[in-house]
Amino acid sequence: MSSPATDRLRTLESTGLLDSPPEPSFDRLTRLAAGLLDAPVALVSLVDDRRQFFKSALGLLEPWASRRETPISHSFCQYVTRERTPLVVSDAREHPLLRDNLAIRDLSAIAYAGIPLMIDDQAIGAFCVIDARPRQWRPDQVELLQDLAASVVTEIELRMALDDRRQQIAELKRSEQIHRAIVQHLPSGAVFVLDRDLRYVSAEGPLMTEIQRRAGLEGGLIGRYAGDLVSPANREVVLDRYRRALAGERTDTEVERDGRYYDMSVVPIHDGEAVTHALISSYDVTDRRRQILEASEARDSLARERTLFETTLVHIEDGVALIDEDSRILLANHAFAAMLGLTPAEVIGLTREGFVRQVGPLLEDAEGFAEALAAQPEDVGREFTFARPRRRILTRTWTRVPLSDGDGILVTWHDVTAERDLLREREQQLLLDVLTGIPNRRAAETALRTERQRMKRAGTPMSVALFDIDHFKQVNDVHGHGAGDQVLRAVAGTLAGQARLTDTVARWGGEEFLAVLNVPLEGARTFCERARAAVETLRCPPVERVTVSAGVAEVAAGETVSDAIARADKHLYDAKRAGRNRIGA
Numbered sequence: 001m002s003s004p005a006t007d008r009l010r011t012l013e014s015t016g017l018l019d020s021p022p023e024p025s026f027d028r029l030t031r032l033a034a035g036l037l038d039a040p041v042a043l044v045s046l047v048d049d050r051r052q053f054f055k056s057a058l059g060l061l062e063p064w065a066s067r068r069e070t071p072i073s074h075s076f077c078q079y080v081t082r083e084r085t086p087l088v089v090s091d092a093r094e095h096p097l098l099r100d101n102l103a104i105r106d107l108s109a110i111a112y113a114g115i116p117l118m119i120d121d122q123a124i125g126a127f128c129v130i131d132a133r134p135r136q137w138r139p140d141q142v143e144l145l146q147d148l149a150a151s152v153v154t155e156i157e158l159r160m161a162l163d164d165r166r167q168q169i170a171e172l173k174r175s176e177q178i179h180r181a182i183v184q185h186l187p188s189g190a191v192f193v194l195d196r197d198l199r200y201v202s203a204e205g206p207l208m209t210e211i212q213r214r215a216g217l218e219g220g221l222i223g224r225y226a227g228d229l230v231s232p233a234n235r236e237v238v239l240d241r242y243r244r245a246l247a248g249e250r251t252d253t254e255v256e257r258d259g260r261y262y263d264m265s266v267v268p269i270h271d272g273e274a275v276t277h278a279l280i281s282s283y284d285v286t287d288r289r290r291q292i293l294e295a296s297e298a299r300d301s302l303a304r305e306r307t308l309f310e311t312t313l314v315h316i317e318d319g320v321a322l323i324d325e326d327s328r329i330l331l332a333n334h335a336f337a338a339m340l341g342l343t344p345a346e347v348i349g350l351t352r353e354g355f356v357r358q359v360g361p362l363l364e365d366a367e368g369f370a371e372a373l374a375a376q377p378e379d380v381g382r383e384f385t386f387a388r389p390r391r392r393i394l395t396r397t398w399t400r401v402p403l404s405d406g407d408g409i410l411v412t413w414h415d416v417t418a419e420r421d422l423l424r425e426r427e428q429q430l431l432l433d434v435l436t437g438i439p440n441r442r443a444a445e446t447a448l449r450t451e452r453q454r455m456k457r458a459g460t461p462m463s464v465a466l467f468d469i470d471h472f473k474q475v476n477d478v479h480g481h482g483a484g485d486q487v488l489r490a491v492a493g494t495l496a497g498q499a500r501l502t503d504t505v506a507r508w509g510g511e512e513f514l515a516v517l518n519v520p521l522e523g524a525r526t527f528c529e530r531a532r533a534a535v536e537t538l539r540c541p542p543v544e545r546v547t548v549s550a551g552v553a554e555v556a557a558g559e560t561v562s563d564a565i566a567r568a569d570k571h572l573y574d575a576k577r578a579g580r581n582r583i584g585a
Contacts, residue, residue: 008081009048010190011122016158016163017046017055025155026056029127033148034058037141039129041109044152045077046125052077061107063333071530074103077126084123088113091134108132113142114335115149119156127152187260189283193269196241196246198226201277207284209376214258231257241266241535245278254285259284319394319413325406327352331390339390339413362388383416393417433507435485436492444506447516448561455555463524465552467514467531468493468570470580472511479542487540492550495537498531514565519585521554528552528583536581547581 002010012018022507030042041059045052052075054060076098080087089112094482103109104413107130114128127149141343159276190205200221203468212221215229228237234255241251247289253264255514263285319336321329332347340347340358350358356373360366364385376382381395394501398411417526431443439447448464455462469475472554476484495513496505509513517524528550536547551572555564578584 002318005049008124011120011194012048012124014047015046015119015124015160017156018048018053018054022056026152027058029148029152029155029544030056030058032146033127033129036144037113037129039131041107041130043128043130044125045075045128046116046117047075047078047081051075052125053584058511062099064107066238070107071102074101074106076101076103076112077114077128080116080126080128082125083116084116086113086142086146087126087340088137090136111135111137113137113145115146115155117149117153117557119153119160127542133172159241163318170272172267189281192221192243192280192282194226194246194278196276198242200224200226205282207282211282233257235259240263242278242280246275248275259286260284261289318415321347321411321534322401323352323409323411324403325408327470329355330403330408336413339386339394359569362386364391372386381414391417393420436489438492438496439504439506441506441508441514444504444514444516447504447506451516451518452555452561456526460518461520461523462520462555463517463552464555464564464568465517465524465528466508466565466572467491467513467515467528467548467550468572468576469511470547470549475543483543487543487546490540491546492536493536495531495548498527498534503527521552523583524552524554525527525583530585532581549575549580549582549584551584552573553585 026044028046032044033039043054043058043060044056046055047053048101049072051071053071054064056490057065058069063072063396075091076087079097082243087466089095089098092101092110092112095569098104109130109132109550111131111134112128112500114126116123117125117127127145129145190207190211190365192200192204193202200223203221211229215231217224217228221229226242227239229233234257237253238255241264245268245395248268248270250268251266253266255264259383261284265281267279267281268275271278288507297479317335319333319339321332324330325473329347329350332344334344337344337347338360339362340355342358352370352373356370360369361392364387365368369384372382372384376396376398378399381397381445383393383395386392386394393416395414395416396411398409398413401408425512428543431439433448436570453460469487472484472487475487488507489510492505492507492513496513499515499517501503502518504516506514506516515524517527519527532548532550533549535546539548549572551568551570551574553564553567555561573584575582575584
């Protein structure tokens with residue numbers, strides 16, 4: 001019967017987190033804890049029987065930050081793990097349990113707050129924050145730390161569930177591989193599976209009865225040694241092929257027995273990196289051999305068609321490849337090979353797995369590339385964005401074509417980068433004001449809808465501000481519309497330059513500009529004042545002085561954006577009546 005300590009370590013080991021590299025999902029939580037609790041150090045600490053390993057460490061001193069672990073002698077988290085309860089300490093130098101701990105001297109750990117990480121009712125470590133000075137941790141800070149620790153536990157549990165799922169899928173795929181191989185080879189032969197001791201674990205196919213009769217064996221083959229089924233004349237060659245398959249090599253051999261000819265393929269079956277079994281398919285090809293001479297003319301015709309096809313491929317700009325039913329590339333043109341940075345000769349024979357390994361790293365979104373290919377319907381194009389060696393957008397289509405030995409697939413990759421870039425440029429132009437180069441009214445309306453939805457969803461503030469150029473009609477009347485256009489461009493650029501990346505400043509109409517701001521009223525007023533002052537410093541000869549007036553309003557809960565803009569418009573005109581070059585709110 002195992003001890004509680006053994007059970008805890010076994011649970012910790014099962015997470016697969018020990019000595020694993022840093023991951024953004026855990027680092028985000030330590031950054032969040034450090035920022036919200038104003039703590040210089042935040043850790044996800046996993047405690048085994050001799051050390052504490054940091055899955056995430058923010059603000060830790062060297063050399064511990066680079067090592068990502070400390071001896072157990074430097075751990076406060078060991079007590080959180082042992083007692084399975086939070087530990088909150090304002091000054092470790094005065095704490096009876098911690099005052100002699102080396103973390104005080106070597107890690108500057110004075111104030112400490114740690115929450116146990118519970119997986120399967122076992123404490124595997126702690127989520128903690130540390131300060132180098134004494135401090136009192138408030139109850140709301142401890143409660144926040146508990147919530148973040150719960151998020152760490154959820155991340156670990158999701159990771160473990162995903163690992164279990166991947167193992168199940170891998171086992172299922174292996175079983176499906178065996179089943180699919182058997183089905184594909186029936187009814188024209190027999191299929192066997194051997195374990196590493198060269199004993200049969202599976203034997204199927206309509207030729208089984210005839211094979212057993214010729215070998216003089218009665219009863220089933222399961223558990224029998226492979227050499228019992230092989231004729232003495234073929235035993236050395238056949239057993240050598242079996243052993244080579246168990247070493248990871250596929251072989252194809254023709255053997256003769258009692259005047260009959262058999263094609264034998266021996267394929268390794270993998271479980272991860274290890275070869276666990278060998279799959280043997282055996283076909284009686286005696287009749288096929290008799291038809292070889294009759295098929296000579298057909299093969300010559302096929303060779304001519306292949307030559308014609310290859311010649312055609314050379315002159316096609318799209319990437320084209322012909323793939324057999326085993327997902328192996330038979331033919332490919334230069335454009336297809338260039339996608340991989342290879343020559344056509346190097347592409348020939350490449351399997352689906354090899355193609356995915358070669359192309360995946362070139363994509364902008366490499367994850368799920370193999371699944372995306374498998375899920376694509378026939379004769380339906382799908383777009384993929386390549387990031388390397390240069391950005392390209394390619395569409396992939398495929399269709400089935402008959403081959404001499406079964407169905408094949410004709411795959412075409414077409415470069416649509418220019419078309420997509422042109423479409424994107426046209427869409428962007430529709431959202432820009434031609435004169436000023438800043439977003440136009442259509443873009444502003446889109447920003448208003450987006451911010452309003454965010455406000456409803458997250459409860460964050462939203463404000464709008466209307467700017468109007470003072471005495472703009474006088475500029476046009478005195479100096480002409482050319483000078484007026486120059487003033488419009490200068491003011492637009494200045495207002496946009498004062499905005500944050502999350503704000504939108506757009507030309508609303510004429511000499512009027514709208515700012516969409518995700519800040520409360522006070523923040524919007526600050527922005528408007530800063531923008532007003534910046535415009536006041538503009539010099540646009542022959543215009544002697546340029547100023548703007550503005551009205552600002554915060555969108556209230558339940559209020560429409562149009563109502564808020566109307567209030568801002570009223571404040572704008574209040575500012576103009578009060579003398580211009582000022583903010584109304």
